[in-house]
Amino acid sequence: xxxxxxxxxxxxxxxxxxxxxAVLAAAYEELDRDSFAALTLDRLARRSGVHVSTIRRRWRTxxxxxxxxxxxxxxxxxxxxxxxxxxxxxxxxxxxxDFNNALRNRNVLQGLLAAAAHDPRVEEIVRAAFVRRIEEVxxxxxxxxxxxxxxxxxxxxxxxxxxxxPLYYRVLILRGSIDDRLVHTTVETTYQxxxxxxxxxxxxxxx
Amino acid sequence: xxxxxxxxxxxxxxxxxxxxxAVLAAAYEELDRDSFAALTLDRLARRSGVHVSTIRRRWRTxxxxxxxxxxxxxxxxxxxxxxxxxxxxxxxxxxxxDFNNALRNRNVLQGLLAAAAHDPRVEEIVRAAFVRRIEEVxxxxxxxxxxxxxxxxxxxxxxxxxxxxPLYYRVLILRGSIDDRLVHTTVETTYQxxxxxxxxxxxxxxx
Numbered sequence: 038x039x040x041x042x043x044x045x046x047x048x049x050x051x052x053x054x055x056x057x058x059a060v061l062a063a064a065y066e067e068l069d070r071d072s073f074a075a076l077t078l079d080r081l082a083r084r085s086g087v088h089v090s091t092i093r094r095r096w097r098t099x100x101x102x103x104x105x106x107x108x109x110x111x112x113x114x115x116x117x118x119x120x121x122x123x124x125x126x127x128x129x130x131x132x133x134x135d136f137n138n139a140l141r142n143r144n145v146l147q148g149l150l151a152a153a154a155h156d157p158r159v160e161e162i163v164r165a166a167f168v169r170r171i172e173e174v175x176x177x178x179x180x181x182x183x184x185x186x187x188x189x190x191x192x193x194x195x196x197x198x199x200x201x202x203p204l205y206y207r208v209l210i211l212r213g214s215i216d217d218r219l220v221h222t223t224v225e226t227t228y229q230x231x232x233x234x235x236x237x238x239x240x241x242x243x244x
Numbered sequence: 245x246x247x248x249x250x251x252x253x254x255x256x257x258x259x260x261x262x263x264x265x266a267v268l269a270a271a272y273e274e275l276d277r278d279s280f281a282a283l284t285l286d287r288l289a290r291r292s293g294v295h296v297s298t299i300r301r302r303w304r305t306x307x308x309x310x311x312x313x314x315x316x317x318x319x320x321x322x323x324x325x326x327x328x329x330x331x332x333x334x335x336x337x338x339x340x341x342d343f344n345n346a347l348r349n350r351n352v353l354q355g356l357l358a359a360a361a362h363d364p365r366v367e368e369i370v371r372a373a374f375v376r377r378i379e380e381v382x383x384x385x386x387x388x389x390x391x392x393x394x395x396x397x398x399x400x401x402x403x404x405x406x407x408x409x410p411l412y413y414r415v416l417i418l419r420g421s422i423d424d425r426l427v428h429t430t431v432e433t434t435y436q437x438x439x440x441x442x443x444x445x446x447x448x449x450x451x
Contacts, residue, residue, distance in 0.1 A: 074362040150416060151358035155281040164419045199433060202413035203406060209357060210412055211405070212371045225442045226406060230433040 059085040060092055061109060064102050068141040073103070073148020100152040104162050107145050110136075116174045122181035122231075126200060126224045129174060133201060134215035137208050146208065171197045178231070187231045195236040200227045266292040267299055268316065271309050275348040280310070280355020307359040311369050314352050317343075323381045329388035329438075333431045336381060337407060341422035344415050357416065378404045385438070394438045402443040407434045 063085035067076050076099050082089035096102045114136060117128035136142050153160035171194055178193035187196075203223045204215050230236065270292035274283050283306050289296035303309045321343060324335035343349050360367035378401055385400035394403075410430045411422050437443065 072361065147361040151361035154279065154354040154358035160419055167417050195429060198413060198418070199410060199429070202409040205413050205417055206405060206409035209416055210374050212367055222402060222406070222442050226433060226437040229436055229440060229442070233436060235429050235432045235436070
């Protein structure tokens, strides 16, 4: 119980890294077959071949594993940089759509939000993960400002949140998949609002 | 176990109606103090004075009680009808904001989505409740079409979903409250998109 490996201390390809990869892959496979609710540490142990006590020591709970999975998979989405604001928005929207249209990713998201309702620590982790992800892709809006495609003083986080919101509303509230029509209306809505200055904060500091 | 009262069979003011009111009120009070996760049938029984077996017979689970609570409280939000599209959008957005900024309502929503991740029946009930609610307030968009404020063939459900999405994204993903700035940007974004025809479906039948 005292040998708890510090996070990220392992050499790539070392035993700790292999254990981590095996457990995250097992979680991803399980969530492709069944909902988050059905996921247990025992199932992860069986599928990954890693002992359940090792998993418990490192991640404590199923939520711990899945938060790490979300962070890893989510951050593989690239930030588009085509030199054109509307094209960047379209590519980002399509990437979010593809990600959430995969059943297992939707299971990850819904499971984490369920866990967040029961555990403030999970809630904070989920919130921070999204804030960080939004921050990354604000590049799209900041470059559009630099190119003069949208007004100065545009709040780049508001642009990205406006783009993401209809997609998550579809998945979380209407419990449906993100189709081409929604990608189109979301891009156009955000594009026009940004162009016309809806997200300009005049004389305000960015928080 | 055989006397399960059919839904809505009681006279108003009768014993069944009083039981229902007491249990829903108890749930609402509990959710103002504590999260959905802490809510149990026993706590509902204690606070309402209704026997736990009666509650279980009528609603089966805590989720059953809370779904009925959501339907009741949610449908008390009026559909604005000011004769002006932008003003209608503003009033509706403010009403959704006020509703979700009350801690207990947020607890209801987050708890139900948590339950939905674990139980397909709850998922369907939540989905249906939102679809029904959207349908009700499409009146705003349909009247704007009639007045010529937004184009013919505008899909009224898309207008309402565009308005609601940023608000629920704030609550469910960013885990924050809905402030005046978000009300403003949401109304303007939706208003401009609707005016410029983003939600027009040409030559398509409404599903």
